[in-house]
Amino acid sequence: MGIVGTFAAEGINANTALLKLYIKNMVCIRCKMVVKDELVKLGLHYALIELGEIEVIENITNEQREFLKIALLKSGLELMDDKKSVLIQKIKNAIIELVHYSEDPLAVNLSGYLSDKLHYNYTYLANLFSEVQGITIEKFFIAHKIERVKELLVYNELKLTEIAYLMHYSSVAHLSNQFKKVTGLTPSHFKQLKDKRRSMLDNL
The missing domain is CATH 3.30.70.100 (Alpha-Beta Plaits)
Incomplete structure (x- = not known):
């Protein structure tokens, strides 16, 4: 209805x-x-x-x-x-929805996506976000991409090449480099730690 x-x-x-x-x-x-x-x-x-x-x-x-x-x-x-707080939250929600709830590969231009969705000039959005949040929109976007990659690694249903494609990385190496920069671990090391922890819990 x-x-x-x-x-x-x-x-x-x-x-x-x-x-x-x-x-x-x-x-x-x-x-x-x-x-x-x-x-x-x-x-x-x-x-x-x-x-x-x-x-x-x-x-x-x-x-x-x-x-x-x-x-x-x-x-x-x-x-x-507060209008500025509302707009900041709209930016966050738009990125979260794009990264975590979209079923399509993440092949979008972030600046164009946010401008079209929120009806504001991207430069204004970027400056406001950085001023209020203390980080750039791009860093917030990357942080959520890495969180999504973690989820996909834990689900154990996709290969790293498939995850790289889904999250719109140019290569597995690009994904691995960004993942390590954010988490301090390679994707394979992260997955090994998760698998080991799960195995220990299963044996309790």
Whole structure:
């Protein structure tokens, strides 16, 4: 059922104004479930729940907003108001979604991807991110690529050549060099340590 259908089911027409709320650290499926539960508790209806962003159908009272803010904080989530903080979180969520939740090979131009998705000049986004976070967008992107590579190595379903292709590295050597620069280990050494730890746990 689409948004219009959802509205009809709730007795709300498709022209109803939506209130967008932005939530820090909302970067996983479990986080989305937590937000859904808290909205239901407050009797609020949503049209959309994405990573870091929700659209609520009705207006929220100050009391409801405060209750939601407190409830989310208990789960490590934060309702944001500051425009710069919201934009920083949008950048993070866009990168996390691209790296961790896309099923296609990571063959995208990062600057073009972020500009198109967030409707801001990339230079502005890059400068803002560096100023607030103390690291570049590129380093944040690389850190998440390496985390994704770790996950794929642990799953043990893909060869390193396949992982390199999926994560858009020019070669296995390129992947290995970047992996070692970030983690201090080669991919094969990392995998050996994980396999050894798993074997020890299995023998307990």
